[in-house]
Amino acid sequence: INPDDSFTCELGLPNATNNKAYRSIMQGLVCISPSYQYALKNGISFGIGLHYSYFAINEFRVQPKIFGGIHSAATFLKLGHEKFWTERFGTETGFKIGYLNSFAVSDSIKNYRRTEATFVEPFISFIATSSVNSSYRFTIGFPFYGFNFTPETIGILDSSMGYSSADFSKIASAFTISFGYTFYFNGKKNMDED
Numbered sequence: 001i002n003p004d005d006s007f008t009c010e011l012g013l014p015n016a017t018n019n020k021a022y023r024s025i026m027q028g029l030v031c032i033s034p035s036y037q038y039a040l041k042n043g044i045s046f047g048i049g050l051h052y053s054y055f056a057i058n059e060f061r062v063q064p065k066i067f068g069g070i071h072s073a074a075t076f077l078k079l080g081h082e083k084f085w086t087e088r089f090g091t092e093t094g095f096k097i098g099y100l101n102s103f104a105v106s107d108s109i110k111n112y113r114r115t116e117a118t119f120v121e122p123f124i125s126f127i128a129t130s131s132v133n134s135s136y137r138f139t140i141g142f143p144f145y146g147f148n149f150t151p152e153t154i155g156i157l158d159s160s161m162g163y164s165s166a167d168f169s170k171i172a173s174a175f176t177i178s179f180g181y182t183f184y185f186n187g188k189k190n191m192d193e194d
Helices: 020-025 187-191
Strands: 005-016 025-040 044-057 070-086 089-106 113-129 135-140 144-146 171-184
Touching: 005 020, 005 044, 005 135, 020 025, 025 070, 025 171, 044 089, 089 144, 089 187, 113 171
Parallel strands: none
Antiparallel strands: 005 025, 005 171, 025 044, 044 070, 070 089, 089 113, 113 135, 113 144, 135 171, 144 171
16 A cells, blocks of 8 residues: 555544543543545655544542543644555554643533643554555554643532642643544555556
């Protein structure tokens, strides 16, 4: 495969890291990332896409017990390097950078709490082709959501819940494991050239 333009959609599971309170209080449930990219002959790729993730409040870790979560949506530009080592196996490494809106909702917040931030995600993908037009991928990513999580983010105003200010100093981030599907628009062209 010598890809030029392609569309990828990834579905994964995010696990909170970095910020101690975020890691303890929030549970990652889903992340979705559709994107379009164009790859040059040397493998350098660039693209544009969307990212959505949802972290639910672990109601067993907060007192009083509250329900809700944080919805994060981002638009991003993507820069990477895609290489096919064999006809059936390839890799892609790169990063995504963009603009993020996070919306915290809970029983303790009247409407929602909105946060705007910079979104950055380095990633590596392992790609297995299934035909000249399509492939499946396993992706490991490290999204940084650009905001500092505290109990106040989810509406707990009167308690630090035993965390120190140092625990809140690191920005919210995650470790994600995703599976995706890629459609290559030039697959038929490659087949005709063979």
